[in-house]
Amino acid sequence: MEALNLNVIVFYLAAGLAIAGAFLMVWQKNPVASALYMLLSIVSQAVLYLQLDALFVGAVLIIVYAGAIVTLFLFVIMLLNLRGEDLVNPSAGPKRYVKLIISGVVGAELVYLLVESTGIGTHLTKLDSAIANFGDVKPVAELLYSKYLYGFEITSILLLVAIVGAVILARREPGEN
Amino acid sequence: MNLSGANIDFTLLLPEISLAICGFAILLLGVTKRGKDFGFGLGLFGLIAALAFTVQQWGTLETGFFGMVTKDGFSSLYNIIFLLAGIISLLIAQTYLRAKKIDKPEYYALVLFSILGMMVMASSYDLIIIFIGLEIMSIPLYVLAGFHRFNPKSNEAGIKYFIIGAFASGFLLYGIALVYGAGATTDLRLIAANYHSMAQQAPLLLYAGVALILIGFGFKVGAVPFHMWAPDVYQGAPTPVTAFFSVGPKAAGFAALMRILDFGFDSMDEIQSVLWILAVLTMAVGNILALFQDNIKRMLAYSSIAHAGYILVALTVGGEGAVASGLYYLLGYTFFNLGAFAILTILDTRDGTDSRFSELTGMASRHPFLATLLAIFMFSLAGFPPTAGFFGKLYIFSGAVEGGFIWLAIIGVMTSFVSVYYYLRVVVACFFTKADHPFQQVAMNPYLALALIITAVGALGLGLFPSSWIDLSRQAFASFL
Numbered sequence: 001m002e003a004l005n006l007n008v009i010v011f012y013l014a015a016g017l018a019i020a021g022a023f024l025m026v027w028q029k030n031p032v033a034s035a036l037y038m039l040l041s042i043v044s045q046a047v048l049y050l051q052l053d054a055l056f057v058g059a060v061l062i063i064v065y066a067g068a069i070v071t072l073f074l075f076v077i078m079l080l081n082l083r084g085e086d087l088v089n090p091s092a093g094p095k096r097y098v099k100l101i102i103s104g105v106v107g108a109e110l111v112y113l114l115v116e117s118t119g120i121g122t123h124l125t126k127l128d129s130a131i132a133n134f135g136d137v138k139p140v141a142e143l144l145y146s147k148y149l150y151g152f153e154i155t156s157i158l159l160l161v162a163i164v165g166a167v168i169l170a171r172r173e174p175g176e177n
Numbered sequence: 178m179n180l181s182g183a184n185i186d187f188t189l190l191l192p193e194i195s196l197a198i199c200g201f202a203i204l205l206l207g208v209t210k211r212g213k214d215f216g217f218g219l220g221l222f223g224l225i226a227a228l229a230f231t232v233q234q235w236g237t238l239e240t241g242f243f244g245m246v247t248k249d250g251f252s253s254l255y256n257i258i259f260l261l262a263g264i265i266s267l268l269i270a271q272t273y274l275r276a277k278k279i280d281k282p283e284y285y286a287l288v289l290f291s292i293l294g295m296m297v298m299a300s301s302y303d304l305i306i307i308f309i310g311l312e313i314m315s316i317p318l319y320v321l322a323g324f325h326r327f328n329p330k331s332n333e334a335g336i337k338y339f340i341i342g343a344f345a346s347g348f349l350l351y352g353i354a355l356v357y358g359a360g361a362t363t364d365l366r367l368i369a370a371n372y373h374s375m376a377q378q379a380p381l382l383l384y385a386g387v388a389l390i391l392i393g394f395g396f397k398v399g400a401v402p403f404h405m406w407a408p409d410v411y412q413g414a415p416t417p418v419t420a421f422f423s424v425g426p427k428a429a430g431f432a433a434l435m436r437i438l439d440f441g442f443d444s445m446d447e448i449q450s451v452l453w454i455l456a457v458l459t460m461a462v463g464n465i466l467a468l469f470q471d472n473i474k475r476m477l478a479y480s481s482i483a484h485a486g487y488i489l490v491a492l493t494v495g496g497e498g499a500v501a502s503g504l505y506y507l508l509g510y511t512f513f514n515l516g517a518f519a520i521l522t523i524l525d526t527r528d529g530t531d532s533r534f535s536e537l538t539g540m541a542s543r544h545p546f547l548a549t550l551l552a553i554f555m556f557s558l559a560g561f562p563p564t565a566g567f568f569g570k571l572y573i574f575s576g577a578v579e580g581g582f583i584w585l586a587i588i589g590v591m592t593s594f595v596s597v598y599y600y601l602r603v604v605v606a607c608f609f610t611k612a613d614h615p616f617q618q619v620a621m622n623p624y625l626a627l628a629l630i631i632t633a634v635g636a637l638g639l640g641l642f643p644s645s646w647i648d649l650s651r652q653a654f655a656s657f658l
Contacts, residue, residue, distance in 0.1 A: 113358075113382065146183070150242035151306055154297055157197060158313045161290045164204065165320035168283050169335070 011051060018044035026103045035073040042066050056137045184241040189248050192227040192234070192256060193296055199223025200289040207282035216282030217271045223289055224267065227296075228260045238656055244364065245303050250656030254504060254649070255299035255432040258511050261631075262424040263292045265515045268628035269522045270417035272620075276526045277415065279325055287317035288421065295429035302440075304353045304363040307433050311349070311397070314429055315342050318422065322414040334413025341396060341406040349393025355386030365441035372444045387442055391434075391451065398430035398485045401458040408470075411478035416525045416532070419474060420518030423481045424511050431488055431507060435654075438492060439500055452493040453585060459486030460592040467599045473521060473532045476599055477514075480558060483596060484510055490589055491573050494580040497654055502572030504650035505643070509565030512635030513557035519628045520551045523619050530617075537603065539612030544619065548607045550633055557636045559600040560593055565639035572647060 021041030028034040042065045049058035144152050187194065203219050206212030231253055240247045267288060274280035294313025301307055319342060323335020357363055359382035360375045368375065375383055395403040411419045438448060463483030470476040484506075491503030525532055541548040557564035570593060577586040639646050 147243045148245070148305070149185075150245040151303075151309055154306075154309055154313065157290065157293065158309060158316070161287070161313060161316050164283060164286065165316055168281070168287075168320055169323060169326065 007051065010047065014044040014047040014051070017041070018048065026099055031077050032074065035070050035077065038073070039066055039070045042070070054136075056140060183243050184239075186239070186241045189234075189239060189241045189246055191230040192260075193293055195226040195230060196223050196289045196293045196296070199226070200286045200293070203282050203286040203289070207286075213282050216285040217267070220267055220285030220289055221264065224260055224263045224292070227292075228257065228264070231256045231260065240302075244366075245306050246300055247302050248300055250653040251432075251436070252296075252300040254508075254653035255428060256296050258428050258508055259292050259295040259299070259425055261635075262421060262428070262511055262515060263288055265519065265628050265631060266417050266421040266425075268624045268631075269420065269519045272622060272625060273415065273417050273522050273526050276528075277325060279415070284321070284324060287321055291315075291317040291321070291421075291425065295425060295432075298429050299432035299436075302365045302436065304356065304365065304437075307436075308346075308350060308353060311429070311433070312346065314426060315346070315397075318342075318418075318426060321418045321421070322410055324418060325415050328413075330413035331415060332413075334410045337406055337413075338410045345393045345396030345403075347393075348389045348396070352386045352389030352391075352393060355382045355389065357386075359383040359386060365436060368441045369443060372442065376445070383445075384447070387445060387448065388451075390437060391448075391455075394430045394434050394437075395455065398427050398434070398488075399482045400455050400485055400489060401462040401482065404459070404462070404482045407482055408475045408478040411481075412472060412474045416474070416518065416522040419477075420515055420522060423477065423514055423518065427481065427485060428507055428511070431485075431492075431503070434492060435500055435503075439495055443495075449493060449495070452489060453582070456486050456489035456493050456585065457588050459483065459489055460589055461486075464592040464595045467596065470599070471533055473534060473537075473603065476534075476603075477517065477521070480596065480599070481514065483592065484514070484558075486592075487570060487573055487589065490577055490582075490585055493585060494577050494582055496580065497651060499573070499576040499580060501647060501650040501654045502569065502576050504653060505565075505639070505647050506569030506573055508646065508650070509557070509569045509636065509639045512632045512639065513554045513564065513566055516629065516632030516636055517551065517554040517558065519625070519632060520547060520554070523547070523621070523625055527617050527619060534602065534606050537606040538610045539614075539616035540606075541608045542612075543616040547619070547629075550629055551607060552604045553633060554636060555600040555603050557640070559597045563637070563640045565636050565643075568640055568643040568647075572643075 018041045021037045021039075021044060025034045025037040025041060028037060042061060046058040046061045046066075049055075049061060199219050199222060203216050206215050206219070234248050235253045236250065238249045267285065270284065270288075271280065274284060291314050294310045294315070294317075297310030297313060298307050299310075301310065319335055319339040322338045323332050325331035353363060356368070359379040360368055360371060362368060362371075392403065396406070399407045411422065414422060438445075438452075442448060460483055463479050463481075463486055467476050467479035467483065470479060488503045488506055491499045491506070521532055524530060524536065530536055540551075553564070557566040560566040560570045562568075570589075574586040574589050577583075577589065
């Protein structure tokens with residue numbers, strides 16, 4: 001009973017932090033703070049996945065979102081060299097409601113789809129077999145190296161092209177300042 | 178693990194593999210001092226090898242790699258379009274790149290990889306593979322648009338195309354996710370088979386998903402109202418890249434759209450009215466805004482938007498006849514549009530040019546042959562007989578009338594009458610306008626001449642023997658039904 005209680009407490013804590021982080025991310029004026037609140041929200045979501053025994057999904061969430069995407073955001077913010085006065089400009093007033101409205105609409109859409117669409121419920125039953133080892137590495141690997149072999153292989157070309165493209169645009173030519 | 182039916186058959190992928198190998202070879206050789214000069218030759222070799230393998234695959238119908246790769250007549254015809262566009266744009270590129278001092282081997286590798294992505298897109302029934310193909314196609318194009326690094330306009334084109342393209346990818350991916358939510362599959366064959374049960378169980382997800390997919394591809398093919406990036410990107414990108422832009426990604430977008438809308442969601446009737454509106458808007462806005470352009474590249478950008486509208490008409494009508502006429506039109510468009518851009522590239526190779534209409538004056542007396550060819554391409558774009566443009570429009574609009582879309586056909590014909598004005602403006606500037614200063618000589622070389630010959634023969638050949646080509650397109654389309 002005690003273990004269950006602990007689980008419930010952790011769940012509510014992580015869920016609350018995830019929602020609060022997401023809300024503050026949208027609400028914040030300072031983009032750096034926004035990115036850090038996003039980090040908070042993602043780490044809390046990863047905790048929720050860990051509670052579901054979905055170790056793989058939790059780890060991927062931290063590596064991809066917290067590791068790669070938030071870092072990318074911070075890099076971009078630093079590269080743009082935003083100063084304090086740029087961040088707190090008077091035009092930010094009405095704009096912050098725009099972003100709230102957009103995130104509100106997307107959020108409402110997700111809730112509506114979750115509650116109303118009967119389709120989701122019926123298709124979840126199809127996932128029963130997958131749920132047995134949900135979030136494990138093995139089923140992912142099995143699909144990746146069989147059904148999605150072709151997609152996996154051509155993704156390597158996609159990555160190569162992205163690297164080559166970035167180098168072409170960023171490389172300094174000999175004799176160039 | 179059950180591997181039966183997997184059919185891991187690499188001969189299916191020979192065209193893609195030959196492009197990939199040549200692309201890698203160009204990149205590897207580009208590191209050495211001498212190897213830099215092999216870019217053009219290797220690129221051309223890879224494209225021709227891929228074309229040979231594709232022609233060899235014509236008429237086969239085979240799926241492989243767990244059903245992820247499908248080689249049928251449809252994919253073969255589209256692959257031929259991509260490869261032809263690649264070959265022609267490569268032939269005209271080298272002279273231009275040398276003149277602008279941006280002749281780097283990576284250019285050719287990027288073109289090859291981009292075409293590889295288009296071929297991946299056209300040869301799959303799976304939405305995930307189509308998406309990966311789209312990304313392999315787009316990322317090299319972002320870089321190519323900004324390839325002229327010291328030209329601010331080229332930079333602007335690259336950034337603009339990148340941001341809009343990333344947006345489009347986001348829409349598309351969200352749409353695919355919603356469709357997956359409705360049917361628990363990304364395989365278009367399963368979606369087509371189970372469409373009615375999916376539509377009953379989760380109509381909202383399905384409609385939202387298809388709408389988002391349509392928006393994603395709308396950006397890629399340049400359909401109004403998702404077209405606003407096109408003029409700036411077309412104008413800013415290096416001219417041979419613009420030539421490639423105006424055909425390659427557009428054709429690839431339509432390849433995916435035809436597979437998705439005419440096969441996967443063939444039973445979704447509501448999509449027809451959406452496409453109707455898109456087609457009318459695209460034809461009208463493209464043709465009308467093209468009237469007011471002073472820059473030929475911008476004019477051709479709006480013209481390519483309008484041409485996407487004509488093909489959308491074919492998609493709206495749907496069914497074998499209409500889509501086959503859309504395919505025929507796309508094939509003809511590849512030739513005459515690339516021909517027009519080839520001449521524009523030749524003109525832009527000179528110093529201090531900005532592809533304005535006024536720069537064309539006096540061309541006819543200095544280069545009568547080039548001016549005549551330009552006139553032929555313009556007549557073809559405008560749809561005069563006996564060019565491919567005329568028969569393409571004839572098939573598309575008569576198909577629309579037969580399918581009961583009389584208003585669509587009327588609007589289409591009316592907007593294409595408007596287009597005659599701005600295409601003839603080019604001809605008038607070449608032939609009938611007095612030059613106040615002498616026309617600056619252009620340099621020809623065998624590659625440019627070859628590109629002009631291929632495009633002229635294609636534009637006229639498709640127009641002189643339309644029935645055999647339309648049969649070919651019909652066969653191609655029939656292969657995926």
